[in-house]
Amino acid sequence: MQVPGYRIGGMRILIFGGSGRTGQVMCRVAAEREADVLAPPHDVCPLENAEAVSDTVLNCGADLVVNCAAISGLEACGDDPLSAHLINAVAPAAMALACRHTGARFVHLSTDYVLDGRRSGLKDETAKCRPVCVYGESKREGELQVQEAWEESIIARVSWICGNPAKPGFPESMLTRALTGQALAAIADKTSLPTDAEDIAHAVLALAEAKSRGIFHVCSTGEPMSWWDCAAIALQEAVSLHALPALPELARQQLDAVSFFREPRPRHTAMISTRLPQLYSMPTAEQTVRRAVRRFLAARGQI
Template identity: 30%
Template sequence: MKVLLTGANGQLGHCFKDIFPSDWQLLATDSLQLDITDGLAVNNFIALHRPDAIVNAAAYTAVDKAQDEYELAYKVNAIGPKNLAIAAKKYHAKLVHVSTDYVFDGTKSFPYLENDLTNPINVYGETKRVGELSVLDNYSSAIVIRTSWVFSEYGNNFVKTMLKLSQTRPELTIIDDQLGCPTYAVDIAKTILKMLMNNIQGGIYHYCGDKYVSWFQFASKIFATANELNLMTNQNIMIKPILTSAYPTKAKRPLYSVLNMEKVKQLGMKASDWNKALMYVIPRIHLE
């Protein structure tokens, strides 16, 4: 199978490349090699290479920055996926588009289903929701995977940020009233590959970690794991829980964004065991 990967230099892109089947052909692209916001460029690239499948891991993910860069976020998160969907349908390629838990407003108190009402409360979530709709409106056979709190040994993420801050600060205050499911990017990549192999029906699917926690609880587990691996440079760091209201940010975040995974579990997919993943990821994170 020939697969076109966009966003190849992001967390998910890196992990997808790491586990990509050796007997498949991968066209890994970043924004310089393929600008997904340029419809003509997308059409010409796909017409030339004729991939059997397209995995869109490209996204504008700077949640706070997006509040000031709406146009750029919209182009990458909404226009880009639309362009890929149009071309994928035209040239008969499967399409997997990666979305986010931030399409929900977080007012629910039990896990979100795929068909629950979306109501994003920030620009990032809004543009990602438009991207979902654009994909499915233009190509009903496309797959949209919503995931959450992604981390890996690559790029910038919460795990790396916590480890880095712990080296220079005696105390950290971490939000304790936002709940979500940490998800290891390799597990997302594995799920995408399984979906391509099994020719899964188009639509929206939720995929995330197996246990929900707050950011404070996630940070606590990160430090406990680093200690267990003897990789914690600051053994005496103090972490304190705070409320979202005590830590205002430019973009609002949903307080509850736990995703229901029953739909993919029925297809034989297993949730991301993020506790186990931390044991693998933490020794491989390079702190500049």
């Protein structure tokens, strides 16, 4: 992994969603870089309460605010569109507006699911947004409201987050199934790019330090990968590290044929960043998955 050159030592950073998959890593990376990190827990600052969110930002003296909080489950958003709207759109707008008042920089995490995913290939920051599910709609609304509240905000669109052993993403979950001898199957006709939470943290901090603004795609590089491809790479890596004795069978599934999703999913949402590489160079998706597997197995004492 490259050693990023940004300097945040001495900065006060307020992180919303610090208990989440990305938020945990963001807090650790910022603290390792000697920032003063504040991360109000859910019960202290519930995001449904826009006034509490605003007061927190106005009173904490932060130089930088990073929003890693969201309702990110698609079915959870579909079941409760009002909460999705409040947490994924209204709360980030309140953060952005409060930052405008205090002069703090603001980074809001968004998603590749704001894209419609109808055509294959990589989408850059100018690609048309047309979400196909409540989650994507609420996140797109959040992007627009944040930009309207404060045009200096940074919107970092991320995809398929993995690499935090404490909060397994897709490759770690498939590996857990394999290690416990369960049957394996993965969807082979939906693509994006698995991205390491640690790279997201470094990229976000580098963007903030450089006083960037606008939309950035913050994701691994390389060709779009399906969930099946991602699982296959994770299993290969586990075999090469002797954590699995041999490659288990991995069945291919089709998105339209599975019955466990109640909300529609966009099919091809892999992104490419035209603006980030000047500041932070992301690894390929394959490197990301292999690294996530190594980190996961090391955390379990299996390598």
